[in-house]
Amino acid sequence: MKVLVTGAAGFIGFHVSQYLMKRGDSVVGIDNINDYYDPNIKLSRLEMLKEYEAFSFVKLDIANKSGMENLFAENQFDAVINLAAQAGVRYSLENPHVYMESNITGFLNILEGVRHHKINHLVYASSSSVYGANTLQPFSEHHNIDHPVSLYAASKKANELMAHSYSHLYGMKTTGLRFFTVYGPWGRPDMALFLFTKGILEEEPINIFNNGEMIRDFTYIDDIVEGIVRVMDNPPEGNPEWSGDKPDPATSYANYRVFNIGNNNPVKLMDFVEAIENAVGKKAIKNFMPLQAGDVPSTCADVSELEKEVGFKPNTSVQEGIDNFVSWYRDYFNT
Numbered sequence: 214m215k216v217l218v219t220g221a222a223g224f225i226g227f228h229v230s231q232y233l234m235k236r237g238d239s240v241v242g243i244d245n246i247n248d249y250y251d252p253n254i255k256l257s258r259l260e261m262l263k264e265y266e267a268f269s270f271v272k273l274d275i276a277n278k279s280g281m282e283n284l285f286a287e288n289q290f291d292a293v294i295n296l297a298a299q300a301g302v303r304y305s306l307e308n309p310h311v312y313m314e315s316n317i318t319g320f321l322n323i324l325e326g327v328r329h330h331k332i333n334h335l336v337y338a339s340s341s342s343v344y345g346a347n348t349l350q351p352f353s354e355h356h357n358i359d360h361p362v363s364l365y366a367a368s369k370k371a372n373e374l375m376a377h378s379y380s381h382l383y384g385m386k387t388t389g390l391r392f393f394t395v396y397g398p399w400g401r402p403d404m405a406l407f408l409f410t411k412g413i414l415e416e417e418p419i420n421i422f423n424n425g426e427m428i429r430d431f432t433y434i435d436d437i438v439e440g441i442v443r444v445m446d447n448p449p450e451g452n453p454e455w456s457g458d459k460p461d462p463a464t465s466y467a468n469y470r471v472f473n474i475g476n477n478n479p480v481k482l483m484d485f486v487e488a489i490e491n492a493v494g495k496k497a498i499k500n501f502m503p504l505q506a507g508d509v510p511s512t513c514a515d516v517s518e519l520e521k522e523v524g525f526k527p528n529t530s531v532q533e534g535i536d537n538f539v540s541w542y543r544d545y546f547n548t
Contacts (some may be wrong), residue, residue: 214238216445219275219323220297221262222246222255224352225392227437228242229294230262238440239267241288245274249304250402257545275319285326288530294443295374301403302342302507305365316368317360317375324379327387328410334448336441339373339389339471340360341430341512349466354391354463355473363507373471380467386448387468390441393475393514397434397534398541404526405482406535409489410542413497423504427482428511428512430475433534436527440474443523446493464519475514476527492539493545 216233220226221242230240241264245250262268273280275297299305299315320337327335344352346360361367376387396406412419421427452464463471489498504510520526542548 214291215289216240217288217293218242219285219293219295220244221270222259223296223433224228224399225263225395225501226296226438226443227399228397228434229296229377229441230268231283232442236265240265240286241269241271241290242506243271243273243275243284246272249299249301254399254402274315275322276314278322281322281326285330290330290332290485290536292336293323293327293332293342294441294445294489295335295351298338299447300365300401301506302363302365305363305368311421312368313499316365319373319518320372320375324375324385327385328383329435334388335376336388336445336446337372337376337389337403338533339370339391340366340369340416341393341473341475342509342510343345344369344512345372350511351477352473353515354473354518355461356461357462360428362509365507372375372443377465377469380465380469387470389447389471390444390446391471391475391514392475393430393432393473393512395432395434395437396538398538399539400434400538405485406489406538407542409486410493410498410539413489413495414548415538416495418498418500420500421482421486422502423482423510424501425481425483425499426510427508428479428513429482429485430477430479430512430514430528431485431534432476432514432530433529434472436476436529437474439471439525440519440523440527443525444472444519447523470522472519472522473514474519475512475516476529477514477516477533478531479511480531485535488535490530491537492536496533533537
């Protein structure tokens with residue numbers, strides 16, 4: 214297949230692109246290489262992707278309407294995987310406008326491209342943050358998600374609503390994937406694992422929010438990629454049992470689905486830190502801080518729907534995943 218991967222120089226987009234090409238697909242990757250975090254790591258990922266004959270890169274922002282129209286017109290994609298977005302809960306408090314440009318306007322441009330060029334399937338990144346103020350866990354796709362606690366979460370819920378409207382209006386096949394705290398080699402420098410590893414190695418204090426009383430469903434990158442590609446290969450059909458009298462948020466009469474992709478094995482933040490200490494061989498200097506605005510204290514994914522539909526659920530242990538990350542980090546930074 215010929216697949217458009219947006220955010221191809223990003224953490225997840227890089228791994229997805231590699232996976233697709235290793236199995237024989239061709240990938241057109243786009244990215245705007247912004248400076249939300251150090252662009253050098255994005256450029257390093259991109260250099261590795263460019264080693265594949267099946268990869269072509271276009272530097273492009275998904276919010277660029279004419280650029281996106283030209284991209285779709287010049288290529289006949291079989292599927293689109295949209296992983297380009299302005300990420301980060303805390304940054305959405307500082308710079309809200311960039312979330313609207315990338316996550317709303319940019320996503321609209323993708324929906325329009327898929328619609329006008331009759332592309333078979335759009336898979337897009339949602340987020341576990343959409344569960345917001347929900348406290349019933351594990352989080353299920355069948356739960357209501359009307360109470361986001363950050364603009365980032367609201368923008369991801371908006372993506373799901375926009376996708377549903379296009380599936381309804383134009384028969385498009387769309388699948389949203391709610392990722393739960395993705396980590397692993399080539400991970401983002403603004404994420405906890407990267408910051409903690411760096412701090413421990415450099416013997417600098419690490420900030421531990423909510424005084425360490427955080428629980429996260431950390432999900433290893435290889436599991437996320439496997440889930441994305443399996444979902445891409447299984448476009449959704451309308452659910453004939455869906456009822457407007459009792460609307461199920463997870464499915465629809467339209468060709469629309471949302472899935473959780475999480476490890477279904479939540480880990481206490483202090484146990485996560487201990488696993489990093491084990492991998493690094495040093496103890497952390499811990500700076501305990503209160504819960505940050507927009508954060509939720511706990512996440513846990515119900516992945517039974519994903520397992521039922523595509524026969525897969527994440528299963529990499531946190532210690533194994535952290536060991537792999539620390540090994541990559543030491544190699545990449547020569548530490």
